């Protein structure tokens with residue numbers, strides 16, 4: 001193998017993904033060729049640099065609580081409760097949110113079908129809500145599109161269940 | 175010449191524990207048992223959240239997407255196939271969720287601001303300058319390659335497993351990880367030589 005061919009295999013070599021014969025071939029080349037040896041060393045340093053500086057992290061503990069809440073309220077009849085609670089005052093804003101929520105559910109359903117079929121290249125059917133958790137996520141902007149700040153950081157789902165339906169806390173009798 | 179030749183070939187311990195069959199059993203219980211779900215969560219949170227965070231480069235967004243991922247996982251637990259590798263299945267959901275989000279973010283920032291994709295907003299917690307630079311490099315390569323760099327280089331997962339997670343052939347995983355390394359290295363070298371990212 002020439003240097004170019006060797007260098008094309010370096011990634012798999014560093015990842016330990018080559019068969020023994022190939023690996024041996026690479027190693028004897030690296031022992032003799034300073035150019036390829038440096039190339040491999042360079043990749044190795046880069047890998048170490050990334051691994052050392054970007055260590056694994058945990059989500060904040062609140063994530064589990066919020067997830068359990070979302071899971072336990074998934075089937076709650078949010079829309080009825082919302083109106084019963086006298087939410088008409090919210091007006092157009094609330095209707096918009098609910099429409100988005102419906103579209104979100106619809107999209108999620110289809111997205112999941114795609115996942116189940118292991119279709120990797122499905123088109124971007126991301127939950128609509130995420131559109132609004134963009135780079136403006138936690139700034140203090142007055143942008144009317146800054147949906148997240150306007151709703152004090154709660155998802156539309158949480159708004160519906162907090163105001164209308166039972167919450168995890170209320171079910172515990174708190 | 176020594177050095178590099180001795181360090182390769184053997185897979186180092188991956189960040190996440192290997193996929194265990196007990197995880198699949200726990201997952202099936204978690205569909206209707208909150209305690210089982212909590213247990214499952216404890217075992218999945220670090221690898222999945224770390225993966226998503228590295229993909230989007232922002233903690234707030236990562237937590238939101240992580241929650242979406244958990245919801246999708248939970249919703250489909252009942253339909254889990256015995257033969258499927260549970261962790262790989264979870265990763266495929268996390269990866270699709272993150273990539274869809276990044277596409278949407280790109281489309282929105284382009285249409286609203288009429289300018290190229292914005293970098294992820296800064297994180298609230300303190301990061302060293304090196305960490306910020308490396309994260310910036312990750313965010314500069316296309317999400318598809320970024321995910322392969324994360325799985326192959328940072329998480330040191332076997333190509334076979336990455337192939338299951340991404341639905342790509344082993345051959346294309348191998349080629350794309352090499353391509354991802356090249357893309358990252360180009361920027362990393364520039365950074366090391368004191369250039370701008």
Ligand SMILES: [Zn+2]
Pocket residue numbers: 002003006029033034035036037
């Ligand atoms: Zn050479």
